[in-house]
Amino acid sequence: MTLLSRTLGSYETTAVGLGCMGLSIEGKPSRELAVQTIHDALDAGCRHLDTAWSYYESGGPEQTNENLVREALASWKGPKTEVLVATKVGHYRNFTDGKPTWGVDGRPENLIKRAKESARALGVDAIDLLYMHRPDPKVPYQESIEAMAELVKEGVAKEIGISNVTVEQIDLARGIIGADLTAVQNQFSPIFLDSRDTIKHTQETGLSFVVWSPLGGFRRPKDDTKFDSFRQVAQAHNVSYQEVVLAWELAQGDHVFVLPGAHRPQTILDSLQAGELELSAEELALLG
Numbered sequence: 403m404t405l406l407s408r409t410l411g412s413y414e415t416t417a418v419g420l421g422c423m424g425l426s427i428e429g430k431p432s433r434e435l436a437v438q439t440i441h442d443a444l445d446a447g448c449r450h451l452d453t454a455w456s457y458y459e460s461g462g463p464e465q466t467n468e469n470l471v472r473e474a475l476a477s478w479k480g481p482k483t484e485v486l487v488a489t490k491v492g493h494y495r496n497f498t499d500g501k502p503t504w505g506v507d508g509r510p511e512n513l514i515k516r517a518k519e520s521a522r523a524l525g526v527d528a529i530d531l532l533y534m535h536r537p538d539p540k541v542p543y544q545e546s547i548e549a550m551a552e553l554v555k556e557g558v559a560k561e562i563g564i565s566n567v568t569v570e571q572i573d574l575a576r577g578i579i580g581a582d583l584t585a586v587q588n589q590f591s592p593i594f595l596d597s598r599d600t601i602k603h604t605q606e607t608g609l610s611f612v613v614w615s616p617l618g619g620f621r622r623p624k625d626d627t628k629f630d631s632f633r634q635v636a637q638a639h640n641v642s643y644q645e646v647v648l649a650w651e652l653a654q655g656d657h658v659f660v661l662p663g664a665h666r667p668q669t670i671l672d673s674l675q676a677g678e679l680e681l682s683a684e685e686l687a688l689l690g
């Protein structure tokens with residue numbers, strides 16, 4: 403099956419990628435099921451995997467998701483060089499009041515050290531697409547971004563992305579990284595619409611916009627009424643409402659990519675169909 407493909411920097415890759423986070427953080431499936439989920443996604447034509455240095459359980463061994471992705475690719479029989487593997491640096495896992503949390507460390511020396519560890523865990527000389535995971539309020543953003551630019555010069559990363567950013571931060575990063583900055587990864591979904599300004603700005607500036615938690619995240623509760631109109635459209639097409647959500651996000655522009663997460667093959671196999679789902683102008687107007 404050929405899935406909808408779009409241009410991200412120098413890559414031609416599927417508009418629907420697999421967000422691998424849930425496969426190795428709290429609530430993860432068995433290792434076997436995690437590998438099966440990645441293999442089935444790749445077998446179905448998915449060519450974009452999203453991981454991060456920090457996708458491991460708080461208190462557990464670091465980089466487990468990057469190791470999982472490397473192992474799953476190594477044991478996959480398909481064309482590995484077609485797969486865009488993106489990772490991120492700048493976050494780490496922690497505990498707050500005994501609960502697992504995410505810490506942020508955007509110091510240049512930390513970003514450089516973690517990026518080299520990411521390349522090693524992924525088993526590559528140069529990372530296809532390396533994001534700075536989140537701005538660190540303790541570190542001037544410019545300093546973090548200069549380190550990301552340095553990682554391209556050093557050959558640790560081929561292209562750079564930034565994540566969880568504002569329009570102003572995008573412009574600052576463009577000024578420092580130049581053409582090697584190719585992607586912005588922000589949250590967007592029916593329950594989180596605040597990113598419309600960055601979707602527009604990335605389109606105007608020739609960057610790709612990659613959507614995280616495109617289905618509103620895997621944690622409950624969330625305001626389910628926000629999905630009512632998507633359920634209505636889904637009924638008419640006889641597809642899942644999740645497919646309609648992803649198709650609506652992809653319809654925001656040709657520069658948009660989505661990264662649905664999955665804990666099992668069934669959900670990603672369904673999500674991968676979203677690129678083929680065409681929504682009418684009336685349906686898009688209803689969905690907002």
Ligand SMILES: NC(=O)c1ccc[n+]([C@@H]2O[C@H](COP(=O)([O-])OP(=O)(O)OC[C@H]3O[C@@H](n4cnc5c(N)ncnc54)[C@H](OP(=O)(O)O)[C@@H]3O)[C@@H](O)[C@H]2O)c1
Nearest residue numbers: 421422423614615616617618619620662663664665669672
């Ligand atoms: N840059 C960042 O700061 C950042 C932050 C968060 C996430 N991310 C990225 O975004 C990815 C996705 O985020 P996420 O997992 O939080 O949220 P999500 O993709 O919005 O939601 C995942 C949940 O949706 C369910 N699902 C997926 N496709 C489905 C389908 N077709 N039908 C029914 N249910 C479906 C999954 O079910 P099952 O559990 O049953 O499989 C899972 O529970 C992450 O893996 C990560 O790569 C990035």
